[in-house]
Amino acid sequence: MRVLIADDHDLLRDTLDLWFRQEKIDVTPARDLPSAMLAVAGAEAFDLILLDYGMPGMNGLDGLKRALADGKGARVALMSGIAPRDVAEQALEMGAAGFLPKTLPAKSLVNAVRFMAMGEQYAPIDFMTATPEVTPVNPLAEKLSPREVQVLKGLCEGKANKEIARDLGIQEPTVKLHMKTLYRKIGAHNRTQAAMIAKEAGLF
Amino acid sequence: MRVLIADDHDLLRDTLDLWFRQEKIDVTPARDLPSAMLAVAGAEAFDLILLDYGMPGMNGLDGLKRALADGKGARVALMSGIAPRDVAEQALEMGAAGFLPKTLPAKSLVNAVRFMAMGEQYAPIDFMTATPEVTPVNPLAEKLSPREVQVLKGLCEGKANKEIARDLGIQEPTVKLHMKTLYRKIGAHNRTQAAMIAKEAGLF
DNA sequence: TGGCCCCCTATCCGATCGGATAGGGGGTCT
């Protein structure tokens, strides 16, 4: 089995290399997305490509998309130590073979790699079922600045601009500004539409 | 690898038996929980025990609990064609090795079994991330007159009073009147709250 | 027949909203 590991953390890359070698898995390392794609282009197809979510060249899920497109049919999985749950979900929806938090024990990681190479989709249960209460980020919220999310939340509670301003400790004109910009970002024409869009997206 | 399959559907049991045999997995069948536990007690430890959620003797998750307690340390997974997501989550929290919907392709099922036997926890991503669509029935619409419901519907689509009036072929002041009365009826202070309440109630 | 409910229309007013415009301050990149 041939696996490509792309991660800008040398230590992690070397550790995985070691583990996989013990498991008789052939490893090709890379330290960023461009060199990873070069390695893919310049060798016969890999069984699995492991991409670090945060390494140079990834630019969020764009890198995943490119790897899926140019991966010569190889299965592509995402690794991350910090990415929230919805990133994992999006990745899986986009066709990723799996999502590996870096909190995973090395042994489980090897198992997961074998599992994914068999054509299955992998994601750790506890990570995926973790309540998004702590990280309520979703595809919609990603386009908004933190402040705009707060304002949108107040809006969804039916508050007036003035109330929202008071609750956030800022002035009303500022709230109105955030409103205007977040309308544009989510494609709403008025506050009610904005609230419905947020609700529809499962936000709040 | 030794696996025990407990399911009261003969056809399914036989099918799994066949598949596992091809994969060089040793299968012991059972048609209900008591006989499954007998098989466990009367043989050396299994690598994995597959329990049907709906078979005789299970009594919901009690059967899982018993199997986990008396399974001689074997890993125990749940199978079901009908169980909702929360059952799967509970099972995993109780220490089940995994949850297998019967919609799973046989090949994936075999992979999952191997995966679980390696000590990992398995559940299909799409099944676990599917939102359990709860439909809280609404005593809300009953309190409103037909016209008010129509107006509320327009409101939920983010329309302005003027638009709603045009769509319904009435004048704007009338729409505003309906708005005011329906606010009172459903306990909203402004249109956004009204829209959220309607949405929350599952209307539209 | 009067009472009640729903539907419709209208005018007026203060509050709020939506948007434009014009600033200043801080942070992070290159």
Added chain:
DNA sequence: AGACCCCCTATCCGATCGGATAGGGGGCCA
């Protein structure tokens, strides 16, 4: 050092909303 983004504040204006008030018309029922 600029470029850029996010955050904050401010003023002005027209549009809209929320609500009060005052009507008219129809149907249903005791």
